[in-house]
Amino acid sequence: MQPMRFELGERLRLRKKHPCGSFDWAVVRLGADIGLRCEKCGRRILLPRSEVERRVKQVLPRLQPTELDPFDEE
Numbered sequence: 001m002q003p004m005r006f007e008l009g010e011r012l013r014l015r016k017k018h019p020c021g022s023f024d025w026a027v028v029r030l031g032a033d034i035g036l037r038c039e040k041c042g043r044r045i046l047l048p049r050s051e052v053e054r055r056v057k058q059v060l061p062r063l064q065p066t067e068l069d070p071f072d073e074e
């Protein structure tokens, strides 16, 4: 299987539903772990890239740049 490439602002539909009921997430951080923000409740999670690849069902159209969060340090 080809490794997937993720980009900031890309939106992903996952196979598993978030407890809030949404399947759709925005990519908000890239690295060894991928930062995702739930589009419905705004919760952020960090998942290992391999885990994201396994969970993605569909890649959705990108957000507009103005909808992106500024990069935040933790």
Ligand SMILES: [Zn+2]
Residues within 6 Å of the ligand: 018, 019, 020, 021, 022, 038, 039, 040, 041, 042, 043
């Ligand atoms: Zn949610």
